[in-house]
Amino acid sequence: MEGGKPTIVTNVEGQRTTPSVVAYTKNGDRLVGQIAKRQAVVNPENTFFSVKRFIGRKMSEVDEESKQVSYKVVRDENGNVKLECPAIGKQFAAEEISAQVLRKLVDDASKFLNDKVTKAVVTLHYIYAVLEVGDGVFEVLSTSGDTHLGGDDFDKRVVDWLAGNFKRDEGIDLLKDKQALQRLTETAEKAKMELSSLTQTNISLPFITATADGPKHIETTLTRAKFEELCSDLLDRLKTPVENSLRDAKLAFKDLDEMKLLPLVLQFRLVSYLEITLPSDEVERMVSEAEKFSKEDKEKRDAIDTKNQADSVIYQTEKQLKELGEKVPAPVKEKVEAKLQELKDAVAGGSTQVMKDAMATLNQEVMQLGQSLYNQPGAAPGAGPAPGGEAGPSDSSSKGPDGDVIDADFTDSK
Incomplete structure (x- = not known):
């Protein structure tokens, strides 16, 4: 509490949230939080996330x-779940992985408060709490939740949708490519969060994979309506814990003064679930206020x-140009640098739409840069850069005709 406010x-x-990664x-160095999440793409087998769903479970329960x-889940001699590193x-x-996250939170809080933290309250599921708030005191009247439901479940629906569309169009199953799967997962999470305040979001995944024909990209749009359709059964599961928490608190929906839920679509769904025991004008007021605050934040x-x-795209593009050096044809490099400067100017100007337009044009030029590298004699699939993202695979293995990984020697020609 600072100045009487939480x-x-x-x-x-310097962040207010810490990824549980x-x-x-x-x-052998251990990374926790955002720094662990950032390197997950290149180190998927040793990066642990969403471990809460394995806590206290037998291997037979988590197939x-x-x-x-992306990491390996195995069975110990007692049938319990273990995560292989x-x-x-x-x-x-x-539980050990969760303890490592908790330890970081405790250490960070201790440094912030300049005092030792000895107690914490931990929740492990999509939780709903009924609170009574007054005079700066928060009293928890009841809680309820679904221990098998989390944000990752919603992310996965978007991942499956993206991968399914890509397989239909390109005949390639991205779910079998761990690095591609990691990028899909990160993009799905970002799209989900954007749909909390936007009616649609653009999804761009350049160089998601490559074939003998060249690099493959994902460019699509996900609307809030489509997201709700993909997650319809998950949203249905929210009904029970909400009803349970109200029943345990001996309250009805009409007794609530305020409801805090994101994304906005969940509020509409829950209002319809509870058959609005509320007068219609009260329901309209709640929906109107939710829309008002959503638009203000948007x-x-x-x-x-x-x-x-934009800052990330600028950094990644400059990094790619520096690393590729003379391999980039001069005319292509000039175009990329021109669009790069336009993006820098747009960032300095501060207009959101101008920045978006500048990023889109820069990404197009960087794609052309990647294509020019693929077209060069001796260029191998996966060697091109990804705008605002990672370069292709850096290992020396390639896939045989049946998709198995085979070892191959190579010589780096200058």
């Missing part, structure tokens, strides 16, 4: 969940996200 403690990175590098993660040759219980959030994305 304040979210920031971590050492733990990773181990090939050198489906184990297929949704090849980087350090060790198996972890899911532009600010969009501006911040666009600025961050």
Whole structure:
């Protein structure tokens, strides 16, 4: 509490949220939080996320969940779930990974408060709480939740939709490519968050994979309506914990003064679930207020996200140009640099739409850059750059006719 108001403690990175991700590098270093999440694309087998669904479970209970993660889930001698970490040759219980995240939160909070933190309350599921708030005191009247439901479940519906469309159009199953799966997952999470305030979001995944014909990209739009359709059964599962929490608190829906839920579509769905025991004008007021606050936040959030994305694209593009050096044909490089400067000018100008337009044109030029590299004699699939993203695979293996990985020697010609 600061000045009588609750304040979210920031971590050492200055962020108010910490991803529940733990990773181990090939050198055995442990990474926790955002730094672990950032390297997940290139180190999927040793990056652990969504471990809450494995806590206290037997291997026989998590067959489906184990297929949704990029790391290996195995069974110990007692039938319990263990998470395998090849980087350090060790198996972890899911509780150990969660403890490592909690330890970081405790350490960060202790540094922020300049005091030792000894107690914490931890929730492990999509939770609903009925609170009574007054005079700066929050009293929890009841809680309820679904221990098998989390944000990752919603992300997966978007991942499956993207991968399904790509397989239909290109005949390639991205779910079997761990690096592609990781990029799909990150993009799905971002799209889900954007749809909390936007009616649609653009999804761009350049160089998601490559074939003998060249690089393949994903460019599509996901609307809030489509997202709701994809997650319809998950949204249906929200009904029970809400009703349970109200019943345990001995309250009816009409007794609530305020409801805090994101994305906005969940509010509409829950209002219809509870058969609105409320007068119609009260329902209209709640919906109107939710829309009002959503619109107020939309532009600010969009501006911040666009600025961050533009900064990332600028950094990645400059990095690619520097690393590729003379391999980039001069005319192509000049075009990329011109569009890069336009994006820098747009960022300085501060207009969200101008930044978006500049990013789109720069990405097009970078795609042309990648295509020009593929067209060069001796160029191998996966060698091109991805605008605002990663380069292609850096290992020396290639796939045989049956899709198996085979070792291959190579010589780097200057």
